[in-house]
Each structure stands twice: as structure tokens, then as C-alpha cells.
Amino acid sequence: MADDTAPMLEVDDLSVRIGTLDGQLEVLQQVHLRVMPGQVVGLVGESGCGKSTLVRAVLRILPDSARQTGGAIRFRGTDLATLDERRMSREIRARRIAFIPQDPYLALNPLFTVGQQLMEILRWHGQAQGGGRRQWRARIAALFARVRLPEPEAMLDRFPHQLSGGQRQRVLIAAALLCDPELIVADEPTTALDVTTQQQILVLLRELVEELGVAVLFVTHDFGVVAELCSAVTVMYAGQTVEAGPMTEILHAPQHPYTRRLVECHPDRMRELRGIPGAVPSLVNPPGGCRFHPRCDRRVAGCETRPPQLVDVGGDHAVNCIHVHGGAA
Amino acid sequence: MLGLILNRLAQVAFVLAGLTVLTFLLVRAVPTDPATILAGEGATAEQLATIRERYGFDRPLHEQFAAYVGQLARGDLGISVYTSRPVATDLVQRLPATVELALAALVLAIALGIPMGVLAATSYRRMADHLLRVLSMLGLAVASFWLAIMLQMTLSLNLGWFPLRGRIDTVAEPPPGVTGLFTIDYLLAGQPAMAWQALVHLALPAVTLALPAMATISRFVRSSLIETLQKDFVAYEIAMGYPRRVVIWKYALRNSLSATVTQIGLLVGLLLSGSIVVEAIFSWPGLGDYIYRAIITGDTNPVLSATLLIGVIYAVANILVDVIQALIDPRVRSGR
Numbered sequence: 001m002a003d004d005t006a007p008m009l010e011v012d013d014l015s016v017r018i019g020t021l022d023g024q025l026e027v028l029q030q031v032h033l034r035v036m037p038g039q040v041v042g043l044v045g046e047s048g049c050g051k052s053t054l055v056r057a058v059l060r061i062l063p064d065s066a067r068q069t070g071g072a073i074r075f076r077g078t079d080l081a082t083l084d085e086r087r088m089s090r091e092i093r094a095r096r097i098a099f100i101p102q103d104p105y106l107a108l109n110p111l112f113t114v115g116q117q118l119m120e121i122l123r124w125h126g127q128a129q130g131g132g133r134r135q136w137r138a139r140i141a142a143l144f145a146r147v148r149l150p151e152p153e154a155m156l157d158r159f160p161h162q163l164s165g166g167q168r169q170r171v172l173i174a175a176a177l178l179c180d181p182e183l184i185v186a187d188e189p190t191t192a193l194d195v196t197t198q199q200q201i202l203v204l205l206r207e208l209v210e211e212l213g214v215a216v217l218f219v220t221h222d223f224g225v226v227a228e229l230c231s232a233v234t235v236m237y238a239g240q241t242v243e244a245g246p247m248t249e250i251l252h253a254p255q256h257p258y259t260r261r262l263v264e265c266h267p268d269r270m271r272e273l274r275g276i277p278g279a280v281p282s283l284v285n286p287p288g289g290c291r292f293h294p295r296c297d298r299r300v301a302g303c304e305t306r307p308p309q310l311v312d313v314g315g316d317h318a319v320n321c322i323h324v325h326g327g328a329a
Numbered sequence: 330m331l332g333l334i335l336n337r338l339a340q341v342a343f344v345l346a347g348l349t350v351l352t353f354l355l356v357r358a359v360p361t362d363p364a365t366i367l368a369g370e371g372a373t374a375e376q377l378a379t380i381r382e383r384y385g386f387d388r389p390l391h392e393q394f395a396a397y398v399g400q401l402a403r404g405d406l407g408i409s410v411y412t413s414r415p416v417a418t419d420l421v422q423r424l425p426a427t428v429e430l431a432l433a434a435l436v437l438a439i440a441l442g443i444p445m446g447v448l449a450a451t452s453y454r455r456m457a458d459h460l461l462r463v464l465s466m467l468g469l470a471v472a473s474f475w476l477a478i479m480l481q482m483t484l485s486l487n488l489g490w491f492p493l494r495g496r497i498d499t500v501a502e503p504p505p506g507v508t509g510l511f512t513i514d515y516l517l518a519g520q521p522a523m524a525w526q527a528l529v530h531l532a533l534p535a536v537t538l539a540l541p542a543m544a545t546i547s548r549f550v551r552s553s554l555i556e557t558l559q560k561d562f563v564a565y566e567i568a569m570g571y572p573r574r575v576v577i578w579k580y581a582l583r584n585s586l587s588a589t590v591t592q593i594g595l596l597v598g599l600l601l602s603g604s605i606v607v608e609a610i611f612s613w614p615g616l617g618d619y620i621y622r623a624i625i626t627g628d629t630n631p632v633l634s635a636t637l638l639i640g641v642i643y644a645v646a647n648i649l650v651d652v653i654q655a656l657i658d659p660r661v662r663s664g665r
Binding site for chain 1: 560561562564565566567568569570571572573575580583584657658659660663
């Protein structure tokens with residue numbers, strides 16, 4: 001059924017607005033993103049740049065106050081906006097697009113055993129696997145073993161508070177794999193964990209991804225993680241896509257000044273850690289022109305006034321900067 | 330779990346000891362002379378003195394209290410002046426009627442209050458939420474004696490849909506006592522028609538008593554569910570394709586019940602005290618009606634004992650609440 005040359009997930013010129021007391025905030029604007037079948041794509045940006053909003057838009061779990069105001073999110077060619085909540089829940093979530101949330105301490109329901117919670121997923125989406133309760137339990141236990149949880153059988157009957165953070169994250173990874181999804185959306189799945197556990201979880205994720213060939217959209221603010229895991233990167237700034245391209249190209253020849261600074265922030269690169277002066281701008285009143293211009297060290301005349309467009313520079317590499325299209329826009 | 334129950338029992342013993350002292354002092358502090366009431370009108374000073382001596386009203390308060398506690402320990406609750414029978418006998422006879430009424434009201438309040446709260450929370454700040462808020466405010470604001478009389482006037486007297494008062498028709502034969510709850514006992518005795526009659530008699534007093542409790546429950550469920558629906562795990566459950574109704578009714582609701590269950594424990598007190606007025610209006614032959622008569626006739630023994638009994642019921646209800654909390658939340662069970 002799958003055409004491996006067509007994108008699996010394509011976010012095309014997406015904009016999302018959230019109604020707040022300060023009025024309408026355009027939290028996403030001109031967002032582009034592409035995930036090919038079997039590809040692991042990193043989505044990188046500072047906190048507050050709209051990564052999580054994008055994830056929620058893809059899963060269609062935006063809060064009631066938020067609305068998609070433009071563009072499209074296509075999964076295997078289907079515009080997800082054309083599916084109602086019921087079909088989204090029955091046909092897409094868990095079954096075709098699975099989710100690994102950010103905080104394993106908050107994502108599991110404290111009053112139910114982890115087994116009950118994973119069984120609930122199979123109850124609604126397990127038809128593909130067939131079988132009844134006992135087979136489902138066996139399947140969950142097998143996945144628990146695969147994500148290297150100790151005593152996988154007994155683990156099913158534990159409550160979340162009886163597990164460590166790393167164990168909970170392994171449970172959530174197992175949950176994402178339950179229905180053999182085509183795409184896994186992982187929203188900073190290691191941020192809430194301590195450093196050693198982070199590393200273990202990343203190793204596990206890389207193993208699973210290589211073994212299963214599943215496509216992953218991996219959200220993070222850490223370029224080091226991207227370098228370890230991903231074959232392509234999309235960089236977001238202040239609600240916009242500023243650069244997207246193959247991993248090696250972005251890492252070694254970043255074109256957008258923001259990406260360059262981000263790459264330099266990565267401490268493994270043996271340079272002086274520079275950080276980026278300034279902070280992500282407020283979306284209530286974003287800077288005119290290029291949203292990065294107040295912090296940019298390559299600012300020229302025109303940056304404040306003319307918003308740049310995302311331009312293809314060849315080899316699946318696109319950049320949203322005045323220097324790239326020579327101010328032609 | 331056993332440790333939890335023992336711990337609560339110890340607390341309850343302490344509370345009941347306090348309640349015994351307090352009710353005793355309150356009744357004795359009321360400036361009526363129990364001897365005058367016992368002796369009736371036109372008694373001579375000599376007769377009064379005899380009565381005082383016989384019942385120990387002439388002795389110091391602490392001696393009277395010691396004697397009272399001694400009686401309690403022996404299960405002797407004294408004689409009711411009004412019914413001229415042992416108070417213990419009266420209480421045993423009247424308790425089931427109140428239990429039936431309060432249980433019916435509680436079941437009604439929970440069965441309606443929880444869905445109302447869920448509906449209000451899921452339609453937060455929309456039409457249904459506003460309507461339900463008005464409804465629950467009315468439920469809390471309307472005085473139960475007024476509501477009781479209105480229901481009697483419209484549904485009983487004008488429309489004749491419900492009987493005006495009592496547990497069953499005056500000419501009817503009560504069921505053989507098994508549970509003491511007429512509706513159930515008639516069913517057990519294989520008399521469905523009589524069970525229906527008992528149920529119809531139960532309806533208006535139970536609705537009157539249930540209304541404020543239902544409003545309270547619905548408001549607690551609403552506010553805790555609104556809070557729960559903001560939690561990360563709810564978003565996760567939706568994102569992993571749990572159907573919305575399952576997320577709300579099973580996973581989110583259970584996380585919202587803690588405050589409500591505590592509140593239901595407190596509502597038992599409201600229901601029992603509310604039953605005094607409701608039973609008096611509907612001539613429901615229960616504890617409330619008994620206390621009401623005892624209070625207006627200045628009959629101290631029944632007032633003391635019934636108050637204690639209500640205290641015991643209330644305490645037991647709140648131990649049950651703790652047990653239910655522990656059943657709902659594994660973290661309470663494991664003491665975390």
C-alpha cells in the first residue's frame with residue numbers, strides 16, 4: 001500500500017492560531033516539514049518556538065482555543081483536517097501515528113496499572129493483531145521485554161508510581177510500538193530524564209528504529225541528540241520553519257544564521273560555547289520582516305521589513321533567509 | 330488497609346467521646362428542668378423533689394455524667410418520657426426508616442449528581458454548563474421544608490401522583506423485617522405491588538433530601554473533572570486513540586472522584602440532619618421524626634441518644650470514605 005518515494009508526513013505552509021487574553025496569537029506560520037517513509041527527522045528549536053504545537057497539530061490534539069488557519073497536514077496523501085475526531089481516533093492515532101510524550105511522570109494515568117493502560121490501546125486498535133485478552137497481555141509483555149523492562153510479565157500489573165522515570169519512558173515507548181505504526185511522533189522523550197537514563201533511552205530508540213524501519217519525527221532542542229539519531233533536520237524559530245535538510249548538510253554547512261548558531265551551541269563540537277544572545281521573541285507582537293533579525297549577526301538592510309520565504313537550495317535543502325535568495329523576494 | 334481502618338477507628342472513638350461530653354453538656358445546659366417535664370403539669374414541690382432524687386438531677390453535673398456514661402456502657406439509654414418506652418427500643422425500631430430514606434437520597438444524589446457534573450465539565454462555559462449551574466444553585470438555595478411542602482401541594486394534593494405522607498398506606502401491613510428497608514423487604518417477601526407502594530411513598534421525601542446533595546456532588550465533580558481534563562495523561566490518552574467517552578468516563582472521572590468522595594462522606598451528615606425536617610413534614614417514622622418530637626417536648630434521653638447514634642453513623646460513613654479512597658487510588662493504598 002505504501003509508496004516509498006512519496007512523503008509519509010507532509011506539513012505544508014501550516015499556520016495555527018491560539019486565542020488568548022492578549023488576542024489571537026499566530027503560534028505557527030509558514031511551517032513546512034517532511035518525513036519520508038522510514039526516515040528519522042529531527043525537529044529542532046528553542047523552547048517556545050512551536051515544536052510542541054506542531055506535534056499537537058499533527059495528532060489533532062490542539063486545545064479548544066487553537067485553530068488551524070492555513071496550510072495542510074498530509075499523512076500518506078490524506079489531509080488530516082478532512083478527518084473528523086472519530087475517524088482520527090479510530091483510524092490514525094496509535095494505529096498509524098503513535099505518540100511518545102515528553103514527560104513520563106505526567107503522561108501515565110496514576111490510578112491504572114500500566115498493563116490496563118496499554119490494554120486499552122489494544123482494545124480499540126488491536127483488531128489488526130487479532131486475539132483476546134491473553135494474547136494481548138502476552139504481546140505487551142513481549143514488547144516490555146524488547147524495551148528491556150525488567151520482569152516484563154509482572155510489570156503489567158504495576159502502577160506508574162511504582163516505576164522509575166526511565167522505566168515509565170520505556171513503557172511509553174512500548175505503547176507506541178503496540179500497533180505497529182507507520183510513524184512515531186516523539187515529543188522530547190528524554191528531556192524529563194536524568195542524563196544517564198537519557199542516553200539509555202536514546203540507544204534503545206535508535207536500535208528499535210533501525211530494527212523496525214518505522215518513520216520518526218523526533219522533537220528536541222538538543223542538536224547532539226539529532227546528530228545521533230536523525231537523517232534529516234527541520235529547524236524552527238518563533239513559529240516558523242527556518243531551515244530543513246539532510247542531517248550531514250545541516251550539521252556541516254548550515255545556511256541560516258540561526259541554524260549556524262544552534263549548531264555552534266552543541267558542546268560536542270569542541271568550540272567555545274557561544275549561546276545565542278537575546279531570547280525567542282514574543283508572538284504577541286513578533287518582529288516585522290525576518291523574525292530572527294533582532295538576534296541575527298548577519299543582519300542587513302531589508303531584514304526588518306521583508307519577510308523571507310522558504311527557498312529550495314537543492315538536494316532537499318530549504319532555507320528561509322534573505323542571504324540565500326539574495327533578497328530577491 | 331487494615332492499619333488504615335484501625336487508625337480511623339481510634340480517631341472515631343476519640344471523636345465519639347467528645348461528642349458524648351458535648352451533647353450531655355448541651356442538654357443539661359438548656360434551662361429547662363427535666364423534673365418538671367417528667368412530673369407533668371400541676372406537680373407539687375414534693376413530687377418534683379422525689380423525681381429529682383430518683384433520676385439524680387439533684388447531684389453534681391460530673392456525677393450525673395459518670396452515671397450517664399455508665400448507663401451507655403451497659404446499653405441503657407434511659408426511658409423516653411414521650412413514648413414511655415426504653416430509648417434503645419425506639420431507636421432500633423426507627424433507625425431502618427431513616428437508613429432507607431437517607432440511602433435512597435444518597436443513591437439518587439450520586440446517580441444524578443455525577444453525570445450532571447461530567448456534562449457540565451465537558452461543556453465547560455457552554456450552554457449545558459450554564460444551565461446546570463443554575464440548577465445546582467437552586468438545589469442548594471431552596472430550603473428543604475419549602476420544597477417538601479411545594480411537592481406535597483402539587484404532586485400529592487393537586488395531581489395525586491404521590492402519597493402525602495408515611496412509609497406505606499396506614500391500613501397496609503408492614504413487611505416481615507429482614508433489612509428493615511420496606512422496599513427491599515417487600516421484594517424479599519414476594520410482594521412487588523407493596524414494594525412499589527413503599528417506593529412511591531419514598532419518592533418525595535427522598536427527592537427533597539437528595540436535591541442539595543445532588544447539587545453539591547455535581548459541583549464537585551464538575552470542578553475536579555475540569556482540572557483533570559487539563560492533565561498531560563488525558564492528552565496522551567486522546568493522542569493514543571482512546572475514544573473520548575472512555576477517556577472521560579473511565580480515566581478522567583476516576584481521577585476526579587477523590588474530592589467528591591470526601592464530600593459525599595460529609596453529605597451523610599447533611600442528609601441525617603436534613604432528615605429531621607423532611608421526616609417531620611412527611612411523617613416519616615424515622616430517627617429525624619423521633620428527634621423532632623423529642624426536641625419539642627423537651628425529652629432529653631432520646632435527643633442525647635439519637636444524636637450519639639447519628640454521630641456513630643456519620644463516623645462509620647467517613648471510615649467508609651477512607652476505604653473507598655484507598656480502593657480508588659493505589660497511592661493511598663501504599664501510603665504514598
